[in-house]
Amino acid sequence: MTVAETPPDYSGAHKGEDKTFEGVWDTPKGLRVLSSVSHRVVGRRFIYTGFAFFLIAGFLALLVRTQLIVPGNTFLDLETYNQVFTMHGTLMMFLFAIPILEGFAVYLIPLMLGARDLIFPRLGQFGYYCYLFGGIIVLSSFLFDAAPDGGWFMYVPLSTQAHTPGLSADFWLIGITFAEIASVTAAVELITAILCARAPGMSLTKMPIFAWYILITAFMIAIGFPPLIIGSILLEAERLLGLPFFDPTLGGDPLLWQHLFWLFGHPEVYIIFLPAAGMVATMLPTFVGKPLFGYGFAVAAVVSMGFISFGLWAHHMFATGLPILSLSLFSAASTMVTVPTGIQIFCLIATLASGRPRLTVPMLFILGFLSIFVIGGLTGVMLASVPFNWQAHDSYFVVAHLHYVLIGGMVFPLIGAFYYWAPHFTGRMMSERLGRWVFGLMFVGFNVTFLLMHITGLRGMPRRVATYPEGLGWDRLNMLSSIGSYILAAGIVLFVYDFFRSRRHGPIAPRNPWGAGTLEWLYPPVAPGFNFHAIPPVHSREPLWDQPDLLEAEAHEVEGVMHGLRDGRRETVGCDPVSGAPLYILRLPHPTWVPMIAALGMALLFGATLASAYWLSGVGAVIALAAFAVWAWEPSDSGVTRDAGMGHDLPVNVVDRRSHMHVALVGTMLVLMALFASLVFGLLYLWNIRPDAAAAVARPEALTAGLGGLCGLGVALAGQMTRRAALADRFGITTVLSLLTAALAIAAAGLLGLSLGPVDPWVSALGATLWAIVAFTGLVLFALVFWALFNAARRTARRVGPGQSMPDFNLATLAKGAGLMVVVAAALFVAGAYGGVG
Amino acid sequence: MSPLARQITAIARPGLAWAAHFIAIYALISASCAARALIDHPTVVADAIVATVVALALCLWSVVAAPKGASADLRRAAFWGGLIFALACLANAAALVLLQGCGG
């Protein structure tokens, strides 16, 4: 089939038909730039916002070090100090480290993989605004003199209403949960982008190593964040509604919070480390002039690190009185994670040896990373030893260790990455001379600050103390650490100066300034609004090295698929997730305000909840839901075929498992399952740890719960039948089956709720958790009902053409997931009814 | 399955086996050492041995039967991934060898 003379008339085709390719991809001007959905714009916003939080959190760190410079200092009072160190940790972990790395991923992944944008640009914009508004909520607590002061891991019962009255903990819980939505959406978006939108021929083995690092990180976020989200919601429910999840007098357990927190918190460390290590593995080969040595080893190491990092959480809880046997299990897993780390380090060392390294500024930061991170890793192994941990835990030794891992493993690579990719942001090179000073100051300052802290900790200084008496052997060490922190800060200040200086005065960056091998350097810097005029086929992991024609031609003359513009739409190529063969054309959205409005609705929902103005929360929820509906209402483009050039006739969208929509939904189901599993873990944990309290809980009604479970099966079945009918283009039946799915989902939710009739959530933690499971399952079922009715409405409104059955195809996946949750919940309730509870 | 898809499976299988093994060991220890004391220590050890043997088999499957296909790199990833996870499964079980009960 050749390009149709007149494209068939479907409403989506006319978005920008009178515009040129550049015009269609142009970033909106003026205030409308806020409506941009381009990954270049959104990625940079993540990066700059994250860096702003880094500077604020760094300033707080200087306050901490200034307070501790001499014993008995009165620079800050106790309350302020507690707020300052809490906010330092919170901002660094939640609002700097993860968002900024996701920003780099959002910016770089499409460029490296040969896509014109991320697959879900609107989701990117939505995530960014969630992050921004969540961050503002957290920061605004300073204005209300209610800054959180319970430490960045918010241990209960200190963070419950009884011990932290007022709003400070609510600011933390609500703001951070809101900001985490951004992390989770970005994770789903990155998984899909990496699996579904790569240049023709880029099989998984041909992906740049950075994409592997980000892929694994994204999966880790999808599974690792849900425990904290659940924990935060439970804690907020305890604070707001008095549900006793963590109250030991009602069968709850403070340690449940620690389990949920560290189930997130330990993978989090690797979620921060892996993207940064991916940057190192991307930059280092450039300066050696040879590909990464041991790509297969590195992939094995990243995959195994991703898994094993979930088996370490309890090593943050070695002093909580867990059974010795449990401690040893976690101790063993904690030592084992060294193996994949070691493999990665030795891949880098071997790469160094395979060519002639150039000592540029990014390379200096890589060397800094190697030395500092190796020390952090070694002290990490020490901390995995239980007896040593009992001495070092919660002392300055741990403070030293975690900063070695995080600053060495993340901040040094990050600053190196800024120097490396600066041409993408400014079109100019940063200064090699100033860069060396930045590195020197940071390296010296860092080690002076934190190397000594190992000794301070072994001399018995606990962390999180606002003041300390003199004469315990800590005075001089603290003085030196504080001085070191000022040197480190001077390095950061110089870096910021260099960045702004280079925007005006740096030498203009040529095309591929470092001689790199990855695709993001195909176009000259000072990036245009678009990524590729044509998407070149890729045969190598370092296409710019191995495919000389790419750099010989002018960038816009490079040969590839999808040359120029079709139908006036933003589009890119969708590929087979494994082989990278082009499969379909992906239509991408143009700039829009809808995601921002959805995020604003969410902000209203969260902010009003914080202010206890619940009617306003309702308004926010309605705004958000309405925006989501408008977002999804856009007419489907699938069902037509276009000539993509180079012999590829591609349909617009495919309707099968390889579709980006389906891959994204599977990613989302992973998140939902992890959320559900966190609740089930909580239930089993409480049941197991407090048999006395469990015996006192009223039993669910078995018959009702069983019927609910049957409805759950029905939901899955009806969903699957809807998919079949839709694939066969049977319009009427599909609509009816959609409605049936919705009806069964409502019945399932209702029956599960009814079966808990005898269980009072306010008198026992176990009862509250049972209700939480119903509430969560109900929420998923609500989404399913919303979706099914939405599909039915679209069909009734004749907005669906033949071959456009993706929404129904996906409904089945969601229905099966929701059905599974209902069945598991029902099984737990039935087991509880038949004596399992007691 | 395409050869490449087989290789992806070969990479993912040991990880999933390790995860299942870790959860199994953790669940066994929790069942025996928490207040409810559902099972005794010999049962924990016996079940753990079974779990470990199964998990090792799944991990080493990727090591000995590295899937054929074009890419040496993915074969290597499957081989070493399998080996790392096999070691990690042994590490999970090591505590049960060195300690005689919940309290040491």
Place this chain on the structure above:
Amino acid sequence: MESTLNVFGSQDTSRIAGLAAGETLWLTIAMSVAGAVIFVIVMGLVALAWRGRGTARAWWIIGGGVVFPVVVLALLFTVSTLVLRSIAGPVAPAHVIEVTGKQFWWNVIYDPDGRALRDANEIVLPLGEPVEIRLKSSDVIHSFWVPSIGGKMDMIPGRVNRLTVTATREGRFRGQCAEFCGLAHPLMAFEAVVLPHDEFDAFLTDLDGDASDAVTPQQRRGAEVFRENGCIACHRVAGLSEAQIGPDLTRIGQRATLGAGMWDMNTGNLAGWIVDVGDMKPGAEMPSYNQLSGPDLRALVAWLEGLT
């Protein structure tokens, strides 16, 4: 808050006064030395690689990333688990001491299953005998840590944790709350005093009776002030009051520190504490008694100092 604290005992993990601290110290030294050696080797390899010029081999990764770590880690894990077994394995304790963490002080009960002898903010241990410290909390999570004696264990509401310690050296050793517990967390310390067996027994016997009698007229007046101003509503002084809201004061005059291990125990500090507790320990629940007249204050302090 100017402090005068060099009177305190050691809080250093390398000044060993307990079995666990001793075993952990050599583990620490061994791991630190091994870590330093490994660090130097890895950095040496980086330097060699820098001048490698195309000599990379896959076996480097296998050797450095898999074989070497596995051997070292297996060794480390085994040794560390054996140490763990020896310091935390089941032993029959000679004594039990119950310590309850409170914001921001420590309630102590010797022999909680028997004589239940109450004290606060100082823990006396017998030399060379295993003691089970039974750890509880009545509000938020605290953590019990005497670095020189060894180990650290959290005090968690709703749970009872057990830490067995054996002191190996006589003397005073400082302990401190290691889990962030709120406003005055940095001001929550205590002293562990290690006494030989006989003196420990004598200490318990001494504790098992009423507080010492007021001797001088001034001290008798002090006891009256204590009663008149409502101090008895919160503080226990055996023979005088049984309230258990604040720290037990039955033998406060004998303790070396004031305010949960924060201040040197002397007349000035004691008087300052009563008059303006908020200045010396923000977050303490005790109100300030700045309305006391000079003579009354001096009498009260004299009486308290005489409680030994």
